[in-house]
Amino acid sequence: MIKRVIVLLFLLGLGLLFIAFMQGYTPDSELNLTGRYYAEHTAQDIGATNIVTAIIVTYRGLDTIGEVTVLFLTAAIVGMLLSRGNRKGKSLQRELPQSGELLTTGSYLLVPLILLLGAYVFINGHLTPGGGFQGGAIVASAILLMLLTDPLRHFSHQLIAIVESISGLLFVIIGVLGLFYAGGFLDNRILPTGELGSLFSAGAIPVIYSLIGLKVGAEFSSMLVNLSETEDS
């Protein structure tokens, strides 16, 4: 009880600081320096219509590579944690209710469609909302669906790891290519920027975003698979 009061008290203090933020906040009426630059230069420099994508993949590409690495790390650590000691063997039969026929058949139909949707989302990241992360999540949801319909299904960790690593490596390599053939690390202009609004435009962005999509998809899948393969304790 005392603990709750103390927590409330300090949260009250924090709340006061938040109120100060609210009171001092005045919405911008014009884009600030940075926002204006992106609005004016993205189309011409990067060739992407989705400015958020341009920022994520190129201008702040270093963040994104870090972000992808966060997932990579998480997947690796979850793997390390859960493979330690008691993966009591896949031989152990888990008693789980059989999913219905309908669901199984449905999933066989749905999975390719979902995968396709995911691919669409990350390939078109530079044109429409969405991109590698969203697409990757969609790809992973296909895996999730398969897991739900058949919990005993064995996924190849090796395959997931290879997809993850290769796409990550390619991401880095493309970044380095930017260093030699364009203005700097992760510069997308190693490929022609193309015509604004077409699929093959915005230089390396579709490539990078596809790689991110694959990588993120693989990483999410790896986490899901690892977690689902743990034993009930």
Next chain:
Amino acid sequence: MVNVIFIIVIGLGAAFLLGLLRENWRNAAYALTIGSLVSMAWIAARWLLFFAVEGGTTVEVFTAGTEPPFAINLRMGIAEAVLLLVVIFSGLLSAVYMSKSLFRLGGRAMSVLLVFIMALCGIILTRDIFNLFVFFELAVIATAGLLLISENKQALSAGFKYLIISQLVSVFLLIGIIFTYHVSGSLNIDTIAGVSLDTMKGIGSLAFFFMLIAVLTEAKPFPANGWALDIYESAHPAFSAMFSAAMAGSAAVYAVDKLLLIGGQQWLPVVTAIGLLSFVAANLLALAQTNDRRTLGYSSVGQVGLILAVIGQRDILGDNYLFIAGGILLSHAVAKAGLYWISGLIGQRNLTDWAVLRRHPMLILSFVSFIAMLSGLPPFPSFYAKWDLVMILATENRLWILAFILLGSLLEASYLFRWFGYILKRETPRQEKNEVENKSPLLSLVPHKLLVIFSALATSWGLAYLWGELSAYDNLFYALPLLFALSFLLLEWVSVWIKNTLAIAGMVAYFVISYPLYDPLQIIFAAIFLLGGAVILLASYHVHGRRIGFYPSAMLMFAGLAMLVVAEDSFHFFAAWEFLTIGSYFMILRGKNSEPHALSYIIFSLGGAFLILTGFALAAQGVVLFNLGSLAHVAAPIAPWVFLLLAIGFMTKTAAIGLHIWLPGAHAEAETDVSPMVSGILLKAGLFGLMVLLMNMGKQQLYGIELTYVMLWIGALTAFLGNLMAVFQEDAKRLLAYSSIGQMGYALFGLALMNQLGWLMALMFVINHYIYKSMLFLSVGGVAKRTGTRDMYKMGGLIAMMPLSFIAVLIGIIAVSGVPPLSGFGGRWIFYNAILSSEYRLPMMLIFISGPIAFLYLFRLIHTIFLGQLKDDHRQIKEAPFWIMLPQMIYVAALMVFAVVPGLLLRHVDAYLSPFFAESAARGGLNWQGLTITSDYGYWSPIPIMVIIAIIFALLFAWLVFVNRKAQKVKQFNIVYSAERPFRPETTHFAWNFFAPYRKAMGFLIQPFVTRFWETLTELLHTIADLFRRFYTGNGQTYAIQLLAFVVVVYLFRVEF
């Protein structure tokens, strides 16, 4: 030059590549990991070379082909290059160190390690606040992953606690970032810093506060750091090394440094306050720790706090900022990593279990180097850094900050040196037979781990050299005595004979070369330090074998003494002072039961040294090379304070009453040949300091109190009480030790008289005390060696067995007690003259009383040890070894000579001193004519006195022989106790508690008030530490609440500023 971005590219690329390798290709994976770390290190090193040697300037690296602030940019400058090297090297060495664990866990663990290092590099390089957030999150997650390498099961919960904290941190950081972006329109640190300060008011400063506090949290400030301690305690030691050296000690503090560019000056006090609080509190709480890794964790928190405090002071540090911050940062990084690596060799977690290191000199050397680095002792970078820092703080009048820094340093040194005492003195833990299977061995000396530790050792000395080169002063490594002392480290494998001969030859040779450079005062001290030391070293020939550790320590002490005498400026004086302190500490610690005494010695000495440091800093007022002579010109308001600080500092070394409690134990428990060194020689260093001080600063008044008058009283009291305490000792060496306190009191008194005679008398004491105290310690030591005890009541009648020792003691006590004809009398004579010529009658009384008291205890040395009945177990005893007797005989001769021709030395000194005491010299100077000395009150002519005394002695002796010609020898018989059982063996000896009546009368005077005071203080500190560390409940949630409270409270205080 390779683009800096490749450091990140290599780290990431290799991490991804590791995923491609098959699970069982662990060799390849490991090779890839090491290879990429090496290449990252190479890039960083190449850049460092570019900046440091080729004079390159800071480079900006743009990404995405767009200029900042529109894309993320990195910056590479000299500071970044150094920090990158620290980070990458700690990673590389840790990877080597934990190769076994990495192999066990496979490629995934290696890629986590690589990402961790890469992320820390990113934190250091990036100039973008959001990018900073991303790299911090990476580091956090990688930390959680690397914790799993630990074999300690608790690491899992520590990791979870950390994740909870990092959730809070990321909430704060994101809020701070987005509002900072809102007010400034940029995410680039330099752009935001360039925005006018007005926009950073209001929510701008609030937003900055959130960012700052979030990043500060990663530097583990007290009290929001319980989670960090849990990590330190439970993680794999190699990871703790990285976590401390690279993450907290380099990356996080540098992030704070970068962020402060945005916040500007007004945030510096906040960082200072947080840093200082962490520094002092963590070191205080560490006192109550028993777990080694947790102790190191506390120390780490403290050190990072110190770095933060330095960052917070950068407004006044100017060009020295990098030198100071870098010195402390690198010292911490190398030392802490090294200590964690050592902890990985040791199988059990209690501090005392480190005693297993004892048999491994190289590991001991490593440990010593690391703790010296942490404590800021010369010649390590932290010493130069702290010196400069203190100088600047004193000049800028930021005395509170200075006081807290020194307090924290003292606390830190005390538990580190206590730990060192454990290593050398505690029992080596035994492995239980039945536990062998399931427990790790007590000490596992794995070659590659040792390699890692020794490379840290090499780095520490390399940095010491480098910082010496970079400093504004001469490199301490160019000091001949120090090099000589250090070279004994390389000679550890040869026998005592060779080392001892080399040492003696070196000391004598150094005196001979330097002779022309000394002034008369310096000659006296140099002669005692070097020639006197050489004479005592003769006694060291009696030891056989290699005596590992003795010569480097002894030579370090003598090097310090030799450097002290010739030091012209405060820096070199202080460095020499520290050297002699450390050297003597190691020597004292060698004694069998000396652990607690050596500890109190080093704590008092370091405390005294800090006072001296502060005194010099106040006096210098920013002058880089502050000549000791300039002490005379220190301006009025601070001069008395300078005097006070320096005087107390020096009096710690002379063991003035109140500060004396370290001395008896330290001197008594030391080895036979060490006792005379630390008593006969080392104490004079304090007197030398006092002389330098008084000579330059003379009389000072503080609040109308004449400070020299206070010193006079202290001297008198010290003489009186020291002697009185000596009277009631049963332990012969302790008796001598207390007697030293008394003798130093005389010397102090003489100096404080501030007239020529007083000084002359003090110098007489310097010489006399050296001779007779060294001699007595040697002879008593010899007796103790033969009888196996130092308790006098267990001895008796040794005159027949050890006649030479008897003679030495007899001559010694005649000299000490100041009766004619020996030089002690000369001292007294000058002394009484001096007293009579000054007006202080009251303290004078005390001094007069001390004389007879001294006789009481000196009498016991002869009476109890050498006269009376011989003990049964002592019938076969032989005279003390030749090498112990030899110096004693030299001293006997020297005493005779000095008694006959005291003027030989003193007249030059007298002439040298007279200009300093022009007015008193006019009144009551001495007149040196041939062998006769004349004063206003009479004259002293040694030869006639000698002759007269000899005649009296001969007559008395003849009369005694005549009277006792019919005396019979009596056989020993048992004493029968009527109706009383002697439960304690000592009560059966008549000489036990010999002065019981006096004790009844005057015992109240020697109640150990002072000892009790210091003990209570120590206990209080420990109790506080033990109480407050309970604050870290171990519950992750509580830690999170503490962090929340920390944020709110810091903001409230911030409003106050």
Next chain:
Amino acid sequence: MNEMLMPAVTLLFAVAMIGAAFVAIQVKQISIAMLAAGLVSLLASVLFLFFAAPDVAMTEAAIGSGLTTFLFFFVLGRVRGGQRD
């Protein structure tokens, strides 16, 4: 969307989110708490659409509410018995 309606709709969402959040932190059954947290996230993703942030909306929906909730349930399924306070 109607300019007038926006604040009202936002307010509605705000109330709904706070309500769901209250459930998430207070309700006895963890499974309901997890669903409520997912709901908060889902509502937020719709809100992001109103705030002209379709990218964020998609991400929040897919990752914040979708994947996270599934992960929660995966783990919840493994720790039976540990669910009580």
Next chain:
Amino acid sequence: MVQIAMATGFILILMGLYGALTNHNILRIIVSFSVANTGVNIILVAVGYMHGRTAPILNEAVPVAEAAARIIDPVPQALVLTAIVIGLGITTLMLAFAYKLYERKGTLDISKFSELKW
């Protein structure tokens, strides 16, 4: 409207933190943090919002020339994307840790995991 969203965000953060700091159950702590994270995301988006403008995507309705006057600030959105993904990473990690902790002790009470202390 922005104020409403921002207030909601702050309230969610406070509620989430309250939940995280008072609940004993580790899973509930993690759930609470995810609520707080959603709050942070809302704030980030709200700060970037500008009244009467459209999403930062160029198309027929928003030609390049008018972009600066028509779109909202894209930067906060980019940041939120990153923040969401990182948040997921940490949440997953916490869940995996929670599972392991449970496996070791058979409880999810955070106060039971305090062997390391003082």
